[in-house]
Amino acid sequence: MRASHLFMIALLACAPAQAVTIEQKLPDASQEQVAQNAIGKLNCVVCEGQALADSDATFAREMRHEIRRMASEGATTDDILTYFRARYGASILLTPPVQSNTLILWFAPLAMVLLGAWILWRTTCPRGGSQ
Amino acid sequence: MIRMIPVLLFSVLAALLFVALIGSSDGDVKRANGPLIDQPMKTLPLKDAESADMPLTPEDLHGKVTLINLLASWCAPCEAEMGELVALKDDAEAVQFIGIAWNDSPITIAPWLKKHGDPFDSMRYDPGGRAAIALGVRGIPETYVVDAKGTIRYQLSGPLTEDMRKNEVLPLLKQLQSEADDAR
Amino acid sequence: MIPELGQLCLVMALLLSLLQASVPLMQRLCGIHRISGLVRPLATLVFMLIATSFAALIHAYAFSDFSVLNVVLNSHTAKPLLYKIVGAWGNHEGSMLLWMLVLAGCGFLVAYARTRDTVLQHATLAVLGAVSSGFLAFILFTSNPFLRVWPIPANGEDLNPLLQDIGLALHPPTLYVGYVGFGIVFAYAVAGMLLNRIDREWARQVQPWILFPWAFLTLGIGAGAWWAYRELGWGGWWFWDPVENVSLLPWLAGTALLHSNLVLERRGSLARWVALLAILTFSLSLIGTFIVRSGLITSVHAFASDPTRGIFILSYIVLVTGIALFLYARSDFGQPSRVRLLSRSGFILINNLLLLAATGTVLLSILYPLILQLSGAQGVSVGPQYFNTTFLPLAAPLALLAAIAPLLPWDSARRSQLVAHLKALCPALGVAAIVALALRDSAALLVMVGVALGFWLCWGSLRYLHRQLRARMLRLRQLGSFTAHMGLAVLILGITFTALLKQTYEGPITHGVPLQFGDFTLRLEQVTQAEEHNYTVRRARFTIEEHGRTITQLSPELRDYPVRGMQTTEAALYSMPWRDIYLVLGESDYGDGSALGVRLYITPGQQLIWFGFVLAALGGGMALGGILLNRHTKEHV
Numbered sequence: 001m002r003a004s005h006l007f008m009i010a011l012l013a014c015a016p017a018q019a020v021t022i023e024q025k026l027p028d029a030s031q032e033q034v035a036q037n038a039i040g041k042l043n044c045v046v047c048e049g050q051a052l053a054d055s056d057a058t059f060a061r062e063m064r065h066e067i068r069r070m071a072s073e074g075a076t077t078d079d080i081l082t083y084f085r086a087r088y089g090a091s092i093l094l095t096p097p098v099q100s101n102t103l104i105l106w107f108a109p110l111a112m113v114l115l116g117a118w119i120l121w122r123t124t125c126p127r128g129g130s131q
Numbered sequence: 132m133i134r135m136i137p138v139l140l141f142s143v144l145a146a147l148l149f150v151a152l153i154g155s156s157d158g159d160v161k162r163a164n165g166p167l168i169d170q171p172m173k174t175l176p177l178k179d180a181e182s183a184d185m186p187l188t189p190e191d192l193h194g195k196v197t198l199i200n201l202l203a204s205w206c207a208p209c210e211a212e213m214g215e216l217v218a219l220k221d222d223a224e225a226v227q228f229i230g231i232a233w234n235d236s237p238i239t240i241a242p243w244l245k246k247h248g249d250p251f252d253s254m255r256y257d258p259g260g261r262a263a264i265a266l267g268v269r270g271i272p273e274t275y276v277v278d279a280k281g282t283i284r285y286q287l288s289g290p291l292t293e294d295m296r297k298n299e300v301l302p303l304l305k306q307l308q309s310e311a312d313d314a315r
Numbered sequence: 316m317i318p319e320l321g322q323l324c325l326v327m328a329l330l331l332s333l334l335q336a337s338v339p340l341m342q343r344l345c346g347i348h349r350i351s352g353l354v355r356p357l358a359t360l361v362f363m364l365i366a367t368s369f370a371a372l373i374h375a376y377a378f379s380d381f382s383v384l385n386v387v388l389n390s391h392t393a394k395p396l397l398y399k400i401v402g403a404w405g406n407h408e409g410s411m412l413l414w415m416l417v418l419a420g421c422g423f424l425v426a427y428a429r430t431r432d433t434v435l436q437h438a439t440l441a442v443l444g445a446v447s448s449g450f451l452a453f454i455l456f457t458s459n460p461f462l463r464v465w466p467i468p469a470n471g472e473d474l475n476p477l478l479q480d481i482g483l484a485l486h487p488p489t490l491y492v493g494y495v496g497f498g499i500v501f502a503y504a505v506a507g508m509l510l511n512r513i514d515r516e517w518a519r520q521v522q523p524w525i526l527f528p529w530a531f532l533t534l535g536i537g538a539g540a541w542w543a544y545r546e547l548g549w550g551g552w553w554f555w556d557p558v559e560n561v562s563l564l565p566w567l568a569g570t571a572l573l574h575s576n577l578v579l580e581r582r583g584s585l586a587r588w589v590a591l592l593a594i595l596t597f598s599l600s601l602i603g604t605f606i607v608r609s610g611l612i613t614s615v616h617a618f619a620s621d622p623t624r625g626i627f628i629l630s631y632i633v634l635v636t637g638i639a640l641f642l643y644a645r646s647d648f649g650q651p652s653r654v655r656l657l658s659r660s661g662f663i664l665i666n667n668l669l670l671l672a673a674t675g676t677v678l679l680s681i682l683y684p685l686i687l688q689l690s691g692a693q694g695v696s697v698g699p700q701y702f703n704t705t706f707l708p709l710a711a712p713l714a715l716l717a718a719i720a721p722l723l724p725w726d727s728a729r730r731s732q733l734v735a736h737l738k739a740l741c742p743a744l745g746v747a748a749i750v751a752l753a754l755r756d757s758a759a760l761l762v763m764v765g766v767a768l769g770f771w772l773c774w775g776s777l778r779y780l781h782r783q784l785r786a787r788m789l790r791l792r793q794l795g796s797f798t799a800h801m802g803l804a805v806l807i808l809g810i811t812f813t814a815l816l817k818q819t820y821e822g823p824i825t826h827g828v829p830l831q832f833g834d835f836t837l838r839l840e841q842v843t844q845a846e847e848h849n850y851t852v853r854r855a856r857f858t859i860e861e862h863g864r865t866i867t868q869l870s871p872e873l874r875d876y877p878v879r880g881m882q883t884t885e886a887a888l889y890s891m892p893w894r895d896i897y898l899v900l901g902e903s904d905y906g907d908g909s910a911l912g913v914r915l916y917i918t919p920g921q922q923l924i925w926f927g928f929v930l931a932a933l934g935g936g937m938a939l940g941g942i943l944l945n946r947h948t949k950e951h952v
Binding site: 019021 | 549653654661664675676679687695700822884898905
């Protein structure tokens, strides 16, 4: 947190093992599932690095409450995620979306393995012959 | 030559880290490229001082340049920026200032405004955070500037400093105001 | 007075380290050969000075000397003595001093290890002197724990209540031995490159200095995970948090180094690769520390950050790593000898490939959001799902390799041998299929994969043990290798079960109304309020029954720390051999919001995870012990 702007909410509530609130579920099980799916895919915006499902910050509770409200009005998980993404940007999603500027992130592991395998191949059998 | 690869890779990494470090110690976050910039402001679910619904609709915003500020009486940086907001209002009379009290009540807000200055034309309340979420707020204080057509043009996270007020926000307000006047 | 003594010791240690680093230079300039021997007493003195300095800091904490700024910020008279002392390294400055203590301690051990190759030893100590000087300068100029404050406040600001836990007493020191310990093999690598002496003898010297930090790092990561599990109230033990990831980086590279050095030791190949890995591992320790302490990454784990410190550490890292890598580029490692892919050495190379790809992935996951932010684009967050998709597929094949590699010859194996081993391991797949079918769970396929990997490695390791026993070649070192691989197998099984078969229940709870969660019944017996040392607590006693039979009573708590203005939850844990019951007390927003709520996690196989970590670290320790014993007996023969 930069000293120059102190987000009060974050300071007070973002520590781990902070108090837990058991929240009321929606009466409709399928709507509750929609809400849980959406909550499970989002980040807590005030506590960096914490998932929304794990944060007890006031704002996080309000977000979960809002998500449940949207689900109870018939929104799908995708609707909810789109709503939040439009307002907070891709960083509110817990998993980076596969888009043009995250391709490197998603394909780098495979690329590294392939590169390494090629180097290994060249150093262990330079003439490409079998053993 | 191949043996120089580790050194070269490391230099790139080091340069990146240096730039990131210097960049991060830069003052406050303004999100000139935030996701809401150039988006039309939608209706915000808010309440008035009597806890009755008083949403902020696009009609309320149409025709006037608006500055929206989210605050709370328990928030120290919000307190710190009030002086700047009052000064800003003095310089930009025609701009509509709307305050949104987040997780706060009229009982505490009214005396707080009296004490620190009240630049707002209208004060509304967001007890459950719905409006804050609709605005993509990550914390308070947060300030938005909306033009006369209802499009969000500027978003500031963090307290308004004198420097920002004079060099960014005030010129922007004046520019948007003259755009609005021309359009009439 | 005592804090000043502490600071003075640091200054003297800095000067002596500089001297230690310049001994070879002086030797060359003055031409006196005896001077090189100076490094050993210098290293000893530096260690004694740092130890004294650390003792001074502990003294300030133990006696609540609030004239010292560090103590004011991180302690309080209301804290129990144990936690006052532990608090000495629960903050940035104190932890850096602990780092330095470990570095100096390792330097002392290097100085007094009996060795035939004194030239290498002296060169290594000189390099260590240079590394230490930079770090001491960093401490003295940006992170001085002995700064005074005036006027002296009446009391301190309470340490984060989360950090008042015995796990905290163990976790950072263990971890630091790991991070800093790799600095020794780094110094050996630089010295070896300067002397052109990275060979089998070098590898033999250095192997203990790889095993030692590796074992501690494994234990440290496990201890951190154990602490997080007990403290954080989410029933989880690994969160892919940037600070956790940062501890994983040197561990992955260190594991690669550990295995490649074996090839260098036994076969004399891969000298160049081992040198590079040695540099990489320590650099990752340093870069990791930098990333976490410079404020570049915020996470729930982060210490207070400061950009000036960041610039200092980064410059230090650039200097240390840059010079080492430059030296690497200019060094001559002799003729590279051919390694064949189908052999133990070859399998180790594949192992390295996977480990380094995994390291790269984790590093990218930390750096990429930063890169995006810098380029002005909208940031992204990298959550656990990313790692499940990228990291796990890289790590899993390691288990496949490790079951077979110890049974292959070092240089070259025939294809028929490999096929024979593969056939012999097939029963593991059968077991996995049976287990998965028995579970009839939606995640059965993944469970099967995990169980298959775990049993494959178990079975392969047992075959190795059997072969060594039959050949009467089972010494402590081989036993260590077996134990460590078994540890990995057990860990894989634990991860599979806890991740895929975990059950979570939650709901409001009131007196007299039992809650039914799956096979378990929860009854609230009593709620009590109490006042403790520095917090007030609400404790709820529950009886847990399974199928009508009482299993245990648990008392989770809600604590309120007035000084810090924090509320925490203390979960109650009941560990059974095959699963854990984890109970978290919370406030409930059902009804009028005054009720209590409870969350219950059932994690099958949780103990396997801790057991796995311990076995792996133990294996490393056993291998280390085997080497040291061997040396000792050789000298006395």
